[in-house]
Amino acid sequence: MLALSATSEIVCESPRNVFALPLPARRDDMSAPLTEQLAQSSPSVYTAREDLFLEGDESSHILEVVEGVICAYRLLPDGHRHVVSFYFAGDLIGYCSQSTHTFSAQALTKVRVRRIPRHLLNQLIETRPQFARRLLKLAADELTVTREHMLCLAAKSAEARMAVFLLALSRRNRDTGADQSRIELPMTRVDIGDYLGLTIETVSRTFSKLKRAGVIALPRTTTVLIRDAAELEALAQG
Amino acid sequence: MLALSATSEIVCESPRNVFALPLPARRDDMSAPLTEQLAQSSPSVYTAREDLFLEGDESSHILEVVEGVICAYRLLPDGHRHVVSFYFAGDLIGYCSQSTHTFSAQALTKVRVRRIPRHLLNQLIETRPQFARRLLKLAADELTVTREHMLCLAAKSAEARMAVFLLALSRRNRDTGADQSRIELPMTRVDIGDYLGLTIETVSRTFSKLKRAGVIALPRTTTVLIRDAAELEALAQG
DNA sequence: CGGCAACTTGAAGGAAATCAACGTTAGTGG
């Protein structure tokens, strides 16, 4: 029921790629009363392209994604948009942020989230030091993943960035038991571009290039089939 | 004596720029016995360009920078180097990372650091929930700062990145009571380039361009004088 | 079937990388 306690243990020690974070929850390692308190809050539902919150909003709750995909983004004064991260089922959003949100969050698909009041989180930290350590581990892992993405933006070509991106989605599939070689993209080309620091044209062209090279196939615009994972890994290196 | 407890309160609520993190410590808000335990460890000293640790090394301690500047970096298979962050006096390194370091750390100047054993940190988390919350806050702030830098790399021009970088250093000066308009660069052009995702040539050219425009002056290669802070702010926007 | 949004593709332009040469500074030893 509650992912908080479980996820941190499943996370790999040194995540190499983005989206390498959480997995489905176990419920046996939390104190029962608190688990129930957290579980009480019934999931909120959002439809595609609906904003869950905006940058600057009061963040009295943290969110656990139960179903669907969420896009965290920021709008810049010059009109640019930057996608900070994508969050999938099992992920936590805003669990360690300021008193106001530092980014906006938009549903990419139909989304169900569980809202956990921050004061309850603080209460858990007070009473269960184990819990605090796990939360710290989660924060540390998100930091590592963010740095990995930063490195990607600082030092890699469009092709390499796309390869890293696709491999991250592929690994996420593997970790959730889905087909590694078949990726359903819940996000548009604009979302991908804003995430990778590229224009939609470059994203599209790079997809075409990878397709021409036989590395991937694109039966539909939202479906990527990985044909040559080894080559994709090589391209991801740079 | 110990920065851990104090820094988190001084950190601004939503840091807008890198290097906006910690400030000198206060000691009054920690339980005395533990403070003393932490203070016992006498600072280690490193000379310029000496590595404190390498990526992959066991990280049994976290480091508090007492004096000097440290450069966190990663070496990529393709020979590229990426500078993750710079750490200044008062900053904490590796306080929330994996069991092995996810980046290497090198002294840019003579450096003194206090080494705090991780097990002691865990002990503090167990016994002092306040402490755990503060550590979480520190992690959250570093995440926010990292995301800010990521945005910079993803969406800004060479000129804008340099402007953001210089303003961050300027703000750090202000926060430590030093001259806002006079920046002593402890890092080389290579370090700056690897941090901003630019080549040394571009870094150098951008410095020259800013100088020509009267935005900054460069009496020496390691000294930047900010002549037109407003214009620099404008350039930082993009 | 029409209309619109998302995506693709092509051509031209620009920002930064690369390649190459020259200056400058700091550190060393005569």
Place this chain on the structure above:
DNA sequence: CCACTAACGTTGATTTCCTTCAAGTTGCCG
């Protein structure tokens, strides 16, 4: 103190990759 050297920094010319601008095309939903 000065000459020498090597690392660091600057500047210029050229190339490359990605962006921008501009049409098309596809696919979805009424």
